[in-house]
Amino acid sequence: MIEAEIYKALGDPIRLEMVRRLSTHQSSTIGALSKNLGISRQGARKQLQVLVDANIARLTQQGRETQVALDTHTLKIAQDFIAKLERQWDARLNALKTLLEE
Amino acid sequence: MIEAEIYKALGDPIRLEMVRRLSTHQSSTIGALSKNLGISRQGARKQLQVLVDANIARLTQQGRETQVALDTHTLKIAQDFIAKLERQWDARLNALKTLLEE
């Protein structure tokens, strides 16, 4: 059940804010991403690592700073998984509805 | 940040399995949903409650048993949110690509 780790990583307000900042390109380094979150730099770094471990964010070191980038492939997996759940659920509901209308 | 609660609810293998079962209509009552998960009935019930609190599952009591149903509206919110993240990220990447190609 790979997907669970992705959702788990997204299931925290601070981590979700990080992803939001990355998606809008408001921050691109660890330092920038860690500011104004209401927690310490080290705390923020720990949260970022959760995103990295879930393959939602990727790190690239450049000199003394480290660039952070989103991995949209991973996000797509999550999105597709939910879409599939919805389709399966609705398909059966529609089948039932059709049956009742006959 | 409402979305975080939805992802948090989906971010556990057992809860995700429950959602999967519901989506494929393999189980529809609390009892059926709680079997063969590797944990006790009480444990499963607690996990189910997380899905209910996140508005991913709904409960409807019928006599001595309780029906469980998915709330696809909530799932759609999660799906749309990820789609938006991807679009924002890619839009800027494409803009950069265009700029470099000029």
Add this chain to the structure above:
DNA sequence: ACAATATGCAACCAAAAGGCAGCATATAGT
């Protein structure tokens, strides 16, 4: 060379989450 900046790593702590056993209650089947 020196100071400032960007980051890493480990130890520690409190709170939340995940899971269990035990007991109670209401409904359904015989």
Add this chain to the structure above:
DNA sequence: ACTATATGCTGCCTTTTGGTTGCATATTGT
């Protein structure tokens, strides 16, 4: 009526998570 079934509720325990402080290191700007 009696038994089995479906479920609820509470208290307890262990593990995980979210966060901190303190200290170390490497790179950059002056």
